Amino acid sequence: MYKKDDAINIIKILKEYYPDAKCSLDFKTPFELVVAVMLSAQCTDERVNKTTPSIFKKYSTPKDFANIDINELENLIHPCGFYKNKAKNIKACAIKILNDFNGIVPSNMEDLLTLPGIGRKSANVIMLEVFGIAEGIAVDTHAKRISNKIGLSDNSEPEKIENDLLKIFPQKYLKDINHIFMWHGRNICTARNCKCNICPINKYCKNFIENV
Secondary structure (H helix, E strand, O other), X not given: OOOHHHHHHHHHHHHHHOOOOOOOOOOOOXXXXXXXXXXXXXXXXXXXXXXXXXXXXXXXXXHHHHHOOHHHHHHHHHHHOOHHHHHHHHHHHHHHHHHHOXXXXXXXXXXXXXXXXXXXXXXXXXXXXXXXXXXXXXXOHHHHHHHHHHOOOOOOOHHHHHHHHHHHOOHHHHHHHHHHHHHHHHHOOOOOOOOXXXXXXXXXXXXXXXXX
């Protein structure tokens, strides 16, 4: 098991290194984030943020998306990839929220996980960004890569990595982990050509220590 004190030091160092770390998806309402999160699957947040403004000008509520023509929705979200499946899920999600939750995005994990297109990672993002509740940790590709490299988890499945992280980090640090891991993964601990020599947490990193 990773030393808890070292894990906490990692978060403290990265928080100081990335003081502006926050959710990268642009949204104004809870359901806009639901849509943006679904679009971000296998797509960069940058691409999503370029695609959604024109969509949200015309469609922003569950009712809007429940009534939208599926072909039009596919065309609108086409730049984000996997547009047929995403369009189907967005429309089905909107309909379920209207029918089962009175048009209001649910504020608990159990109900969020019943929504089409919303898995645990997405639900964690919605819980934190919309409701300010850090119940778990959203394990995206950055959090997965960093957790494995540092030695926080040897697992490859996101939910198992999340469970490993939850055993290490106290509750008060959960709200920061995904943000700073995402920023660190984009800037230094990248998938290719990671900048290990200038990494502020390399002394805690199993991968760096083994390759020095």
